[in-house]
Amino acid sequence: MPKTALIMIEFQNDFLSEKGALAGAGIWKRAKDHNTVGKMKKVLEAARKAGPDKCLIIHSPIGFREGYPELAKTHPGLLKGAEEAGGFKKGEWGAEITDELKPLSDETVLDKRRLCGFTDTELDGLLKNLGVENLMIGGFVTNWCVEATGRSAYDRGYHPVFLKDCMDAFTDEEQKFAEEKIFPVIGEVLTSDEAMAKFL
Amino acid sequence: MPKTALIMIEFQNDFLSEKGALAGAGIWKRAKDHNTVGKMKKVLEAARKAGPDKCLIIHSPIGFREGYPELAKTHPGLLKGAEEAGGFKKGEWGAEITDELKPLSDETVLDKRRLCGFTDTELDGLLKNLGVENLMIGGFVTNWCVEATGRSAYDRGYHPVFLKDCMDAFTDEEQKFAEEKIFPVIGEVLTSDEAMAKFL
Amino acid sequence: MPKTALIMIEFQNDFLSEKGALAGAGIWKRAKDHNTVGKMKKVLEAARKAGPDKCLIIHSPIGFREGYPELAKTHPGLLKGAEEAGGFKKGEWGAEITDELKPLSDETVLDKRRLCGFTDTELDGLLKNLGVENLMIGGFVTNWCVEATGRSAYDRGYHPVFLKDCMDAFTDEEQKFAEEKIFPVIGEVLTSDEAMAKFL
Amino acid sequence: MPKTALIMIEFQNDFLSEKGALAGAGIWKRAKDHNTVGKMKKVLEAARKAGPDKCLIIHSPIGFREGYPELAKTHPGLLKGAEEAGGFKKGEWGAEITDELKPLSDETVLDKRRLCGFTDTELDGLLKNLGVENLMIGGFVTNWCVEATGRSAYDRGYHPVFLKDCMDAFTDEEQKFAEEKIFPVIGEVLTSDEAMAKFL
Numbered sequence: 001m002p003k004t005a006l007i008m009i010e011f012q013n014d015f016l017s018e019k020g021a022l023a024g025a026g027i028w029k030r031a032k033d034h035n036t037v038g039k040m041k042k043v044l045e046a047a048r049k050a051g052p053d054k055c056l057i058i059h060s061p062i063g064f065r066e067g068y069p070e071l072a073k074t075h076p077g078l079l080k081g082a083e084e085a086g087g088f089k090k091g092e093w094g095a096e097i098t099d100e101l102k103p104l105s106d107e108t109v110l111d112k113r114r115l116c117g118f119t120d121t122e123l124d125g126l127l128k129n130l131g132v133e134n135l136m137i138g139g140f141v142t143n144w145c146v147e148a149t150g151r152s153a154y155d156r157g158y159h160p161v162f163l164k165d166c167m168d169a170f171t172d173e174e175q176k177f178a179e180e181k182i183f184p185v186i187g188e189v190l191t192s193d194e195a196m197a198k199f200l
Numbered sequence: 201m202p203k204t205a206l207i208m209i210e211f212q213n214d215f216l217s218e219k220g221a222l223a224g225a226g227i228w229k230r231a232k233d234h235n236t237v238g239k240m241k242k243v244l245e246a247a248r249k250a251g252p253d254k255c256l257i258i259h260s261p262i263g264f265r266e267g268y269p270e271l272a273k274t275h276p277g278l279l280k281g282a283e284e285a286g287g288f289k290k291g292e293w294g295a296e297i298t299d300e301l302k303p304l305s306d307e308t309v310l311d312k313r314r315l316c317g318f319t320d321t322e323l324d325g326l327l328k329n330l331g332v333e334n335l336m337i338g339g340f341v342t343n344w345c346v347e348a349t350g351r352s353a354y355d356r357g358y359h360p361v362f363l364k365d366c367m368d369a370f371t372d373e374e375q376k377f378a379e380e381k382i383f384p385v386i387g388e389v390l391t392s393d394e395a396m397a398k399f400l
Numbered sequence: 401m402p403k404t405a406l407i408m409i410e411f412q413n414d415f416l417s418e419k420g421a422l423a424g425a426g427i428w429k430r431a432k433d434h435n436t437v438g439k440m441k442k443v444l445e446a447a448r449k450a451g452p453d454k455c456l457i458i459h460s461p462i463g464f465r466e467g468y469p470e471l472a473k474t475h476p477g478l479l480k481g482a483e484e485a486g487g488f489k490k491g492e493w494g495a496e497i498t499d500e501l502k503p504l505s506d507e508t509v510l511d512k513r514r515l516c517g518f519t520d521t522e523l524d525g526l527l528k529n530l531g532v533e534n535l536m537i538g539g540f541v542t543n544w545c546v547e548a549t550g551r552s553a554y555d556r557g558y559h560p561v562f563l564k565d566c567m568d569a570f571t572d573e574e575q576k577f578a579e580e581k582i583f584p585v586i587g588e589v590l591t592s593d594e595a596m597a598k599f600l
Numbered sequence: 601m602p603k604t605a606l607i608m609i610e611f612q613n614d615f616l617s618e619k620g621a622l623a624g625a626g627i628w629k630r631a632k633d634h635n636t637v638g639k640m641k642k643v644l645e646a647a648r649k650a651g652p653d654k655c656l657i658i659h660s661p662i663g664f665r666e667g668y669p670e671l672a673k674t675h676p677g678l679l680k681g682a683e684e685a686g687g688f689k690k691g692e693w694g695a696e697i698t699d700e701l702k703p704l705s706d707e708t709v710l711d712k713r714r715l716c717g718f719t720d721t722e723l724d725g726l727l728k729n730l731g732v733e734n735l736m737i738g739g740f741v742t743n744w745c746v747e748a749t750g751r752s753a754y755d756r757g758y759h760p761v762f763l764k765d766c767m768d769a770f771t772d773e774e775q776k777f778a779e780e781k782i783f784p785v786i787g788e789v790l791t792s793d794e795a796m797a798k799f800l
Contacts, residue, residue, distance in 0.1 A: 001272055070326060072331075075733075075787070077786045106266055114755040115751065115786075119325065119756070121320075122313065122320045126269070126270060129274070129557055130272050154679075155748070157673055158675070174781060177777055185677055185678050186678060187675070277585055315555050316551070351516070355516050356725075381574060385478050469656075469729075472730050524720070526720070529672050530672050
């Protein structure tokens, strides 16, 4: 059973395409400038090659049902912003995972409806059941869903490994803050190359 | 927002068809003798007619990925029995919901991997977020997944409404025990007709 | 780190004394007739002797704050019955653990407010963190808090070991049903002597 | 039932006294310079005066049992740092809440063992059961336990109200980042005076 999991957070069209509902947030532009998807893809391919006994591959997109019932009582803030922009509607193009990282049929896809990938999902149960310890995390947005998932991972006893070149924040300042002030205090901060060498 | 939800547990081919992987457990035979699916269907149709502001419709099938990774460290018992029988494989016919109760595209389907419908699923988050209070529960098997879900519902502050003619146990004795000794102590025990009159 | 934990559920004066708030439920009488506390005590002493690397000792009493705020929105049923009887008020004699099984200062006491010992408590986090696998369970009431905790333990990946002579139901019929129909399907059913020989 | 709760995180001697086990982290110095405890005390007194139907008062200290069993399998990082410093040992002076904010006997004290106040505690169950919506949060350390609790509160459907003058970070830069970049995106950021005027 795998000791390591790769969690890819919100690599979806609404973030990554210039035509996505959340394009205004500019993640697509920063991801393009940094080749974030290309780097994530290298890790994904290495994980696929390493095989399921070495690394569990988890896609963690966000998605809402028609009418956003999951956010009915949610207070203003980031999630409501996604609703107002009409983003991440399950079953539509915008919520789909970007073509370069399309899940294979035997990979695990865990839809989430909150910032943290553990909230109200199967994630903790699945990882604990398999005995996974290390969580390599990439995706969007660095200070939000990525950090929320990493913080919760630490609290639940996992070792978060933050793939610093496989994620983007809204600004350089925010990316830098997460990389330097938050992530090292609860886990490891590695480049994709370093992480592949160490865990795959 | 709906005050009531209908939770239909494991109305799947592996239980309900004579050709299902779990046919040996005899649920298909008991369900046929009692017209359990027909009665559940009447409630489902009434819930559909009542509309989403009155009743949230939730299908709660059980399903496992290739190789049953969700059960890797699970100890012997009912779940391992399902694995040994090759039951409830996601994406295969046996794990599909029976034709009579096929989910509509706007209905909520929450896969589970455990006996209780709340364990490691979105169920509690979704219900709390919508303010649902009453949970009408039917399905299989009365003393197992149905009872586990009802017990947990009570512990989480919901009012379980057990649809006694929309569920089956392995034996009459077990059905009777749940109906008389367990369910009334933590919720209401109603026939489908009584429940439709009261909650839909 | 211990592979086994002993969980003692609701060995409290309100259940076990003729003067307890819940004396009307008759548990004190059945426990006296069956020497249930005496048998539990033998297991507790064996667990103390085995030491913390062998067995984690957990006391799991139920208790409510002044005014029962934990049950504010709870629907009728067993928990509300405890409130109506004025039972299990934290800090009062009735909620205290019976003298024979009084926790030592280095033993873990996890207050609960629900039927299941896992609901809203530290239990799962603590056990997973220590790597505990086997849960020896005794206490009151067999079909309620004991069974709820055992069912949830199984769902969370533990191996429940039901100490059948260290628990009591409200009636013989109910005790027999749990012992014969429920417990063996999700775990082991042992006498206290058998369990001590196997796990301590 | 109260719509608002006040959550006071880790106002404990190990942080707030020059003689505390964690004094090296310098929180005591910053809290002294900013009169953080004095401001928190004003809010606490206002909440006490407003009464339990207006505001639920929750003390959220961190504490570990002898030998830190709660951290047995925890990976390096902030929590392990507390263990290495011998901090927050339950029952000892360092883990006690500072005299100025000593809990009254009818106030809720919820021990935690993790960064987030929701992880493995009764907090969510209690708040949901009472129907609490607004969580006024103060304490230590701004970017760690305070932020972790606030992020999780938002994910669970609450409205976090960050009392910006009732908390301290390790540095000005970190405090500023939380106040300006994180908290406003998931809740309200108020001074203690503003919060008292609005919620008490």
